[in-house]
Amino acid sequence: MQVAKSIGLQHPDSGPSLRSPEAAQERKNVFYSLYVLDKAVSWTAGWSACLPTSDVDLPTASQDPYDNVSGHLIAKVKMAQIQEEAYVTMYSSQARRKSEAELGQHVSSLSMMLEKWSAEYGAVLEDETPNEDFPPCSKADLLFTFHSTRMMVDWPVYKESDNCGRFLEDARTCMKLLLRLWNATSDLGSYATLPR
Amino acid sequence: MSQAPANPPRSGSSSQVNLPSLTQKPDSWSPLQTPPKLNQSPGRQHIVYDADGCERYFGSTSLASMVHEISECVLRPLSMDDSEDAVSQSATIVCEQINLLSTEEEHLELPQDGSTPSSPPLAMLDAMIDPYFAAINCYLPIWSKEQIRRLVDSDYSGKVHIEDRAHVICFSNMMLLTLTAKSLQARARSTTHSTPYQAGFSMDFEIIKPFLANAKRALQSLELLLSPRLINVQALLSLVRSSRYCHYHISPCL
Numbered sequence: 001m002q003v004a005k006s007i008g009l010q011h012p013d014s015g016p017s018l019r020s021p022e023a024a025q026e027r028k029n030v031f032y033s034l035y036v037l038d039k040a041v042s043w044t045a046g047w048s049a050c051l052p053t054s055d056v057d058l059p060t061a062s063q064d065p066y067d068n069v070s071g072h073l074i075a076k077v078k079m080a081q082i083q084e085e086a087y088v089t090m091y092s093s094q095a096r097r098k099s100e101a102e103l104g105q106h107v108s109s110l111s112m113m114l115e116k117w118s119a120e121y122g123a124v125l126e127d128e129t130p131n132e133d134f135p136p137c138s139k140a141d142l143l144f145t146f147h148s149t150r151m152m153v154d155w156p157v158y159k160e161s162d163n164c165g166r167f168l169e170d171a172r173t174c175m176k177l178l179l180r181l182w183n184a185t186s187d188l189g190s191y192a193t194l195p196r
Numbered sequence: 197m198s199q200a201p202a203n204p205p206r207s208g209s210s211s212q213v214n215l216p217s218l219t220q221k222p223d224s225w226s227p228l229q230t231p232p233k234l235n236q237s238p239g240r241q242h243i244v245y246d247a248d249g250c251e252r253y254f255g256s257t258s259l260a261s262m263v264h265e266i267s268e269c270v271l272r273p274l275s276m277d278d279s280e281d282a283v284s285q286s287a288t289i290v291c292e293q294i295n296l297l298s299t300e301e302e303h304l305e306l307p308q309d310g311s312t313p314s315s316p317p318l319a320m321l322d323a324m325i326d327p328y329f330a331a332i333n334c335y336l337p338i339w340s341k342e343q344i345r346r347l348v349d350s351d352y353s354g355k356v357h358i359e360d361r362a363h364v365i366c367f368s369n370m371m372l373l374t375l376t377a378k379s380l381q382a383r384a385r386s387t388t389h390s391t392p393y394q395a396g397f398s399m400d401f402e403i404i405k406p407f408l409a410n411a412k413r414a415l416q417s418l419e420l421l422l423s424p425r426l427i428n429v430q431a432l433l434s435l436v437r438s439s440r441y442c443h444y445h446i447s448p449c450l
């Protein structure tokens with residue numbers, strides 16, 4: 001992470017203008033891959049992320065978004081942001097000192113973020129027609145990430161009658177998606193996502 | 197999860213699964229209502245003692261912690277419930293499987309002989325570039341095909357083979373990722389179509405072993421990848437990705 005910061009990767013649009021478009025694109029892809037992997041490691045190891053969102057120059061909606069970065073990678077980056085927020089506000093060491101009311105507020109706001117993400121990507125992920133921007137098994141991969149993240153956000157409140165059904169449904173969906181990835185034997189790429 | 201399901205279904209048409217639609221409006225609790233009341237603090241940390249007696253800490257969102265929590269809070273009470281024999285027996289079996297999973301973690305032995313990562317043979321490397329970029333790189337674009345081709349040409353075409361450590365690690369991990377994915381794919385095909393592939397598994401492992409060894413050698417001297425170069429970042433990223441493939445807990449090293 002320190003190496004990436006030392007070459008300014010966290011500011012993908014900075015740097016000499018003499019850099020070729022291909023080189024600039026490569027740096028962006030590497031940075032977004034690093035960002036996504038950082039959050040994935042943080043989530044699965046239960047540690048804080050090494051590259052906090054506050055320290056990076058992610059494009060906002062008003063800016064020219066991600067240039068030629070694939071739609072799949074953009075979706076992953078946005079989900080990684082939500083995961084980081086969930087970790088910091090609900091599962092970090094400091095979060096343990098929060099009151100029930102505060103944690104409840106965070107559950108509400110994270111659920112809204114997840115709903116916004118699903119509103120943006122839900123239609124694409126459920127559409128089975130091939131899409132250049134989304135490799136064949138990336139849709140199942142993203143759906144799995146969405147449902148498993150929503151479970152982690154709902155965990156503190158799953159016993160509430162309204163949420164219990166959704167929590168169980170998310171769990172069943174995750175299992176079905178894992179089986180789908182394993183059984184997609186014609187696609188080598190599905191085995192790239194299974195270990196994660 | 198870091199392992200494929202133990203007994204995937206044999207039917208070849210099981211890719212059709214009914215999933216709830218993301219585009220449906222949520223019919224349960226709306227986030228605009230009053231925030232819900234919490235039932236418990238989410239998750240607990242977990243400490244594990246490895247083979248050397250050293251403590252390993254796992255945060256509350258980690259697989260180790262969640263599996264431990266399921267085992268303690270859900271399965272153990274169920275397994276002690278005499279009123280439902282079938283449920284109790286199933287819970288006991290699952291508990292045992294979880295304990296087996298937890299104790300099966302391989303202790304990572306890094307080579308102490310000072311050996312360095314070695315370049316893959318050009319023929320093998322060349323054969324893996326297209327499959328890797330066609331099917332795997334798109335999920336996490338660490339490299340571009342043009343970049344890899346350029347590095348291979350410059351490193352292998354001269355009379356003297358150039359060995360830049362970062363290049364070697366990139367080539368080796370690209371091979372590792374592709375070969376491991378192919379091995380998993382072959383295993384899935386054999387279980388889906390009921391064809392035996394036992395002999396192939398050991399051959400796969402023999403082919404993958406040298407690239408795993410390269411990854412371990414790279415970990416032993418990570419400091420050589422810390423100079424400010426993009427290729428070093430790419431090499432380190434690929435090491436993290438390879439480690440997640442190979443069930444090694446080497447994230448702390450990186």
